[in-house]
Amino acid sequence: MNALKMKTFKMVIASLLAVLLLPVTPFFTTGNAAAAETAALSFEAEATINTLTGNASASNCEACSGGKKVGGLYQGASLQFNDVVVPESGVYKMTVSYLSGDPRPFSVSANGGELETYNPPKMENWDTVGQYTLEILLNEGANTILISDGGGYSPDIDKIDLAFAGGDSSSANYEAEAEANELSGNAKVSNCTACSGGKKVGDLYEGSSVKFNNVQAGTSGIYKMTVYYISGDQRPFSVSVNGGELENFNPPKTESWDVVGQYTIDIHLNQGSNTILISDAGGYSPDIDKIKISYEGGSNPGPGDGEDGDIGTLISESQYGGVTIAKYTQGIVASTGKYKVQYNTATGFAQYTWGGKVIAKGVTSGVQVDSLVKNTDYTTHQLDAQPPVSFRDGIGKGIEMTVVNTKEGLPTMKQKYYLYENADHFLTETIIENDTPISTNYLAPIIVDRTGAIDIGSYDDNRVLVAPFDNDMWSRYQSKSMNTFLNNDHYISSELTAIFDNTSRKGLVIGSVTHDT
Numbered sequence: 001m002n003a004l005k006m007k008t009f010k011m012v013i014a015s016l017l018a019v020l021l022l023p024v025t026p027f028f029t030t031g032n033a034a035a036a037e038t039a040a041l042s043f044e045a046e047a048t049i050n051t052l053t054g055n056a057s058a059s060n061c062e063a064c065s066g067g068k069k070v071g072g073l074y075q076g077a078s079l080q081f082n083d084v085v086v087p088e089s090g091v092y093k094m095t096v097s098y099l100s101g102d103p104r105p106f107s108v109s110a111n112g113g114e115l116e117t118y119n120p121p122k123m124e125n126w127d128t129v130g131q132y133t134l135e136i137l138l139n140e141g142a143n144t145i146l147i148s149d150g151g152g153y154s155p156d157i158d159k160i161d162l163a164f165a166g167g168d169s170s171s172a173n174y175e176a177e178a179e180a181n182e183l184s185g186n187a188k189v190s191n192c193t194a195c196s197g198g199k200k201v202g203d204l205y206e207g208s209s210v211k212f213n214n215v216q217a218g219t220s221g222i223y224k225m226t227v228y229y230i231s232g233d234q235r236p237f238s239v240s241v242n243g244g245e246l247e248n249f250n251p252p253k254t255e256s257w258d259v260v261g262q263y264t265i266d267i268h269l270n271q272g273s274n275t276i277l278i279s280d281a282g283g284y285s286p287d288i289d290k291i292k293i294s295y296e297g298g299s300n301p302g303p304g305d306g307e308d309g310d311i312g313t314l315i316s317e318s319q320y321g322g323v324t325i326a327k328y329t330q331g332i333v334a335s336t337g338k339y340k341v342q343y344n345t346a347t348g349f350a351q352y353t354w355g356g357k358v359i360a361k362g363v364t365s366g367v368q369v370d371s372l373v374k375n376t377d378y379t380t381h382q383l384d385a386q387p388p389v390s391f392r393d394g395i396g397k398g399i400e401m402t403v404v405n406t407k408e409g410l411p412t413m414k415q416k417y418y419l420y421e422n423a424d425h426f427l428t429e430t431i432i433e434n435d436t437p438i439s440t441n442y443l444a445p446i447i448v449d450r451t452g453a454i455d456i457g458s459y460d461d462n463r464v465l466v467a468p469f470d471n472d473m474w475s476r477y478q479s480k481s482m483n484t485f486l487n488n489d490h491y492i493s494s495e496l497t498a499i500f501d502n503t504s505r506k507g508l509v510i511g512s513v514t515h516d517t
Contacts, residue, residue, distance in 0.1 A: 043081050043145075045070040045157040051080040054149075061099070063129050064158040069099060071156035073106070078148040079157055089140045091165045095133045096147070100155035101126040107150040110136050111143050114173060114196055117150060117260070129158055135165060151193070171294040174212050174276075176201035182211040185280075192230070194260050195289040200230060202287035204237070209279035210288055217269035217295070224294045225276070226264045231286030232257035238281040241267050242274055246281060248478050260289055269293070308349035308361050311342065320388055320399045322421030332383055334401055334419050341417055341426065343403055345383070348376035357457060359508065362450035365415050365430045368442035375413050378405035384414075396420040411438060415445075427513060446510065454482075456508065458501040465498040466491050 046058040046068040054077030061069035070079045086092065096106075103122040107115040120132035136145070147157055177189040177199040185208030192200040201210045217223065227237070234253040238246040251263035267276070278288055311331025318325045326333040330346040340353040350363040366374040375381065384402035391400055398420040405413040411434035418427035430445040432438070448454060456462065466478040469492075479502070480491055500507025 041084075041086065041162040042159055043084060043162070044068070044159045045079055045081075047081075049082050051078075051082060053078045053080075061156070061158065063099070063127055065097070066159070069156045069158050071099075073147070073149040073154035073156070074152065076149065076151055077154075078146055081145040081147075081160060084138070084143040084145050084162070085141060086138045086143065086162065086164070087140065088164065089138065091135050092138050092162045093133055093165045094136045094145070095131050095161040095163075096120070097129050097131055097158040097160070098155040099123060099126055099129055099158065102153075104153050104155050105150065106154040106157075107148045108134065108136065109146040109148070110138060112146075115146075115148060115150065120155065126156075138162070171292055172216065173290055173292050174215060175199070175290045176210055176212075176288040178212075180213045182213065184209045184211075192287070192289065194230070194258055196228070197290070200287045200289045202230075204278070204280040204285040204287070205283065207280065207282055208285075209277055212276040212278075212291060213273075215269065215274040215276050215293060217271055217274055217293075219295070220269065220271045221295065223267050223269050224264050225267050226262050226292040226294070227251070227278070228260050228262055228289035228291070229286040230254055230257055230260055230289065233284075235284050235286050236281070237285040237288075238279045239265065239267070240277040240279065242270065243277075245481065246277075246279060247480070248281060251286065254286075257287075308342075308351055309344045309347040311344050311346075318387075320390065321397070323388075323399045323419050325388060325399075325401065327383070332401070332403070334399075334417060336398075336419060336421060336423070338422070338424055339426065341419065343381070343415075345381045345403070348374075348378065348381045348405065357455070359456055360448060360454055362448060362453040364447045364449075365413065365428075366442075366444045366447050367411075367413065367430070367432050368440045369411070369438060372442070373410060373413075374447065375403075375405045375415060377407070378410060378413065379407040381405050391418065396423050398423075398426075454499055454508075456499060456501060456506075458504065458506075461502040462507075463498075463500055463502045464491075464493070465496075465500075466493045467496055469494040 055072040312329030496511030
């Protein structure tokens, strides 16, 4: 296997990790905005037509619209908005105006349906009104909307505003304990106070699984699947759709084994009925409450746009032992008998070539200061005025070539290449220099974030190795398919990775070599 290695360190910088970012399509989760669009309909919490239960009561509120609010939503209390009349059926954006000096969740149900729990941020104090927007399916005419504390403690409610957002609802919930599902191994249904429906599927360990059957999709395409789970320890789970390959995921642990968390991934469903398997993959996995399926649309994108740029015409060539340095009007090409490194001094992009084939393009380096700064953000990219320096170390001999990136207001970034003669590898090093002290926890000598920028020459079963940060019982090495753009943002390989063809087992090895400070 050809090996591409990285050498990384810093001068005035804090800790460093060498990272490769795979070419992916960005993954975005649907978030709750601080405020909704302009609402056409407004409903006050304290309206006499509404129903209050438990400890809920109306009280004065100087900051609230109408001068009142409904509070006391704790230990089984609720507020039901009655006679919520809308002009047409469909999805509405509901903006809840609330007061909460502490971070407190609330649950929402429309027309007697299943409660959905939300976690709005706390406000500055209990006298400040905040806004939290969610989506809700309503029928034409009169509806009821219940806001419940879910047995805990919830914010005080000022009012709700509704704005029409679209047509039919594109999401559906499937309970883990449903009779139509299949349990295997140790998996079993048990009571769960915090779970929707009051039950969950647990004991997913040592070869156990829960299969959700008859998961309906109105059209083929990409769906977001939110897994509602309970896991007092950080435990992974694996997902297979319609009998396909298992994909492993690592959701964060929940506060305790009595708290339900949410973790969203992308899956591809076929039109009609589908099966979704959640498995422990032979280890230990969280307990599962339910899954929520939401249509996102789209399909796997093609190769991404973006070119590294023309490096111009040849100016000169110099030989340094077994390494040739060719200077162009807008670039540099360093080559040995086995590989080439091309650097465009106009754009800052690099390319790596093995055996006459470009295997990586759009390569950059980056450092996190106030934000992520790449070498392509700099104004100038110049080969160091000093000629390449010869070196010999424990793995061979070669030359050291340096590109200096400068821009006013940014620290100097130096990209060093250690090019070995008659070898299948080279080292690259990124150095940040500044006149005043700076610190960072992220310095990446190699960044590739362009779709289609890695090409190892085979296209059947390309894989990337995902190495866990900790080698403990909950972390697992993974061999993830590269033939999909789904869920790439869920995977981070620590310290090293390999990009390879799973049949020939040939490809690239990339990893950090040093962590000098």
